[in-house]
Amino acid sequence: MVETTAVVVIGGLPINKSVAKYLPHYDYVVAADSGLHSAIDLGLRVNLVIGDMDSVDPAVLVAAEINGVTVQRLPRDKDATDTELALLAAVAHGSRQIVLVTSGGGRLDHQLGVLSAMQHKALKDCEVSALWDTARIQLLRGPGLCTIHGKVGDVVGLIAQHGDATGVTTDGLKWALNEGTLEAHSSRGVSNELVATTATISLAHGQLFVIQPNALEA
Template structure:
C-alpha cells in the first residue's frame, strides 16, 4: 500500500509558472509514492521529471512514441477501449484508491476542453470520500474538504469556498478575512466566493458535505 498517489492528467504544460505550481505540491520524498499517468498526463509527468509507475487510459491523445518508450522502460501500461464509460482520470483515481492511497495529488495540465477540466475536478472531489484530495491545475489549487484542511499561501491570496454535491453544514474558518462559524453553504450560492488569506495559513472545517477551497494564486 502507498500513502500518496500522484496522478498526472491533461496537456503537455511548458510554462515555468505552471510547472512550479505543480512541483510545489508534489511529495518531498519518493517513499511510498505511486505515480499514475492518465493518458496525455504522461507528457506532464515527463516535464515534472516524475518516474511513472502506471500509464492508464485509452491512450488516444498521448504521443505513440512516448507510449513505446514507457513500455520499453517497464512501466505498467493499462490500455482501455475508447468506448469506455469513465474518463482517463476516473480510471487513474480508481487505481490510486485500489492501491490504498490516503492522499491523492492530481496534477491537471488542462487543455482546450473546459468540460474535461470541470469533470476532472468533480470526479476528483468524489474520491475525497476515501482519501485526502488536492487538485493542482495551471490556474488554481483546489483542496477538497470533507472534514478539515489547512490552506497555505500569502496574505491577500484569494480563497473561494464552493459546495458540491449538495449542502455543506458546520463550516468554520480561521485565517480568512471573512470568517465563518457554524455556517452552511448550498451549491449555486456565491457567498463563499472571493474570501482571502489574512495569515500564511488558514483552516477550514466542516461537519457534513463536500467543500472545494479554490486558490487561484497570483
C-alpha cells in the same frame, strides 16, 4: 495493503513545470493517457499509464513501456474518462493521499468531469487535492478540517458541492464563518482572502472545494 501517496497526472495544455516543487513525497505515479508527457516534463517516475491512448505520442509510450512502466490500454468507448480511471487505479494501489496534477485548459466538459471524478465515492476515504495550473484545490468532506497557507491578501474560494455545506467555521480569512452554511449553487464563498499566512476551514456536514487560485508560481 500499504497506504501510499499517489500523484495522478492528466493531459491538457503544456504543464507549468514549477508545479513539481509543490508535490508531496509520493510513492506512486499514474499518468492518464497524454498525462505521460506532463509527468515526464515534471521529472516524475511514472509507474502506470492508463487510458485509451488516443492522445499520447506512441513513441513516448513505447519508450516508457521499454523502461518498465506498466501500460494499461483501455477501449475508446467506455463509461468513464481516463482521468476517473487513473484516480481509481491510485485507490486500488492503496493510495490514501491523491494529488491530481493538470495544466487545465481544453474542453469545458472534460474540466468539469475532472472536478466530478475527484469526488468519486471510491475516494471517500482519501485526502484528495489538485494542483491545477496556478491553483491549489482541496476537497474537504465533513466532518473535516483543512489548513491552507499563503500570503496575506491571497484569494481563497469555498465552493459547496453536492448540497449545502453546513457547520463551516473559518479562522484566518477576511470574511469569517462560525458554524455557517454555504448553500449549494451559491457564490457566497467566492473571493475570500487570507488575513494571516495560515488559515483553517472546518466543516461539519457536506463537501467543499477549498480553492487558492494563485497558490502556485506561474
